[in-house]
Amino acid sequence: MANIKELLVSTLYANFDDHPWAEINKGQEIKVVQLRPSENLIVLQLRAQPFVVGGLHKHVGFTFGFTTKGAWSHNPKEFPYLPNSFVCEPIDEFHRYCNGPGITETYFINIGEQLYYDDEGREIIRRSTAQSLHDKYMAKCEELGLPRPNVMN
Numbered sequence: 001m002a003n004i005k006e007l008l009v010s011t012l013y014a015n016f017d018d019h020p021w022a023e024i025n026k027g028q029e030i031k032v033v034q035l036r037p038s039e040n041l042i043v044l045q046l047r048a049q050p051f052v053v054g055g056l057h058k059h060v061g062f063t064f065g066f067t068t069k070g071a072w073s074h075n076p077k078e079f080p081y082l083p084n085s086f087v088c089e090p091i092d093e094f095h096r097y098c099n100g101p102g103i104t105e106t107y108f109i110n111i112g113e114q115l116y117y118d119d120e121g122r123e124i125i126r127r128s129t130a131q132s133l134h135d136k137y138m139a140k141c142e143e144l145g146l147p148r149p150n151v152m153n
């Protein structure tokens, strides 16, 4: 994991309104404002459609979430993560993103890879990194005819 000194930057200002939404998984759109592959730093906003359930995964490093709209959790039956709340997701522990009945918006800051597993948690089927997210986000923006914002900061 990155030393905190490596994450320090001179001022970076980014307005989420200047970055397009791109659907990266069915029912899950993201706006990315900062990616730094050398430290695996990811800063994004996630918007999820009602009752979307994400893939089973583990985090290698910290994941902090700030919810501004809707309701979600790691449990498909209860959604206690509400607007104006903060969540620190577990490191090296299986969980899934489970959206509630409305549209949810959450800002996430991740440091480190996300490892996606098969439904039984036996095998890694995908690694999500700052670089792979960059490639996916840019490809989606291009596909949608949207501008490709500079996010490598």
Ligand SMILES: [Fe+2]
Binding pocket: 057, 059, 063, 089, 095, 097
């Ligand atoms: Fe997670």
